Amino acid sequence: MSILQNVKDLVRSRSIHVSYVDVGSCNGCDIEVLACLAPRYDIEQYGIYVHNNPREADVLLVVGAFTPGWEEKLKGLWNKIPEPKAAIAIGNCPISGCVFDRRGSYVDPPVAKHIPIAAEVPGCPPRPTEILQAILSIRDSVFAEWEVKRK
Numbered sequence: 001m002s003i004l005q006n007v008k009d010l011v012r013s014r015s016i017h018v019s020y021v022d023v024g025s026c027n028g029c030d031i032e033v034l035a036c037l038a039p040r041y042d043i044e045q046y047g048i049y050v051h052n053n054p055r056e057a058d059v060l061l062v063v064g065a066f067t068p069g070w071e072e073k074l075k076g077l078w079n080k081i082p083e084p085k086a087a088i089a090i091g092n093c094p095i096s097g098c099v100f101d102r103r104g105s106y107v108d109p110p111v112a113k114h115i116p117i118a119a120e121v122p123g124c125p126p127r128p129t130e131i132l133q134a135i136l137s138i139r140d141s142v143f144a145e146w147e148v149k150r151k
């Protein structure tokens with residue numbers, strides 16, 4: 001293995017990469033997740049990077065109320081993330097369906113029925129600090145397995 005690859009692995013094993021999926025929200029939670037990236041909360045100071053490519057991710061943030069149309073897409077996304085990995089449900093929607101879970105609606109909560117959820121951040125919407133805390137709370141368990149499972 002090249003020195004460059006070794007350096008990359010070392011750096012990568014100390015920073016957590018986050019991917020994001022919205023399965024049908026009002027965008028309230030999206031805005032709070034975006035706030036985590038802005039200078040006020042500056043998620044990168046904690047070694048957390050947002051990655052659009054799930055193959056480079058460690059953690060999947062799920063926002064919004066799950067509907068059956070997302071079944072295959074969400075599982076496909078989850079399967080692309082290499083081990084070790086974790087998913088976090090952000091906001092009340094992926095936990096309970098929130099305001100969208102009404103009689104006759106297509107909403108099918110919780111999202112934990114479809115992919116394993118390691119942490120939940122309740123709220124409508126939750127605060128950026130709560131989202132950050134949830135990511136940091138699972139960081140150690142992901143890091144602990146990283147060097148073994150990604151090599």
Ligand code: SF4
Pocket residue numbers: 024025026027028029030063064065090091092093098099123124125126
């Ligand atoms: S939890 Fe509330 S703010 Fe977040 S997507 Fe659902 S309805 Fe919108």
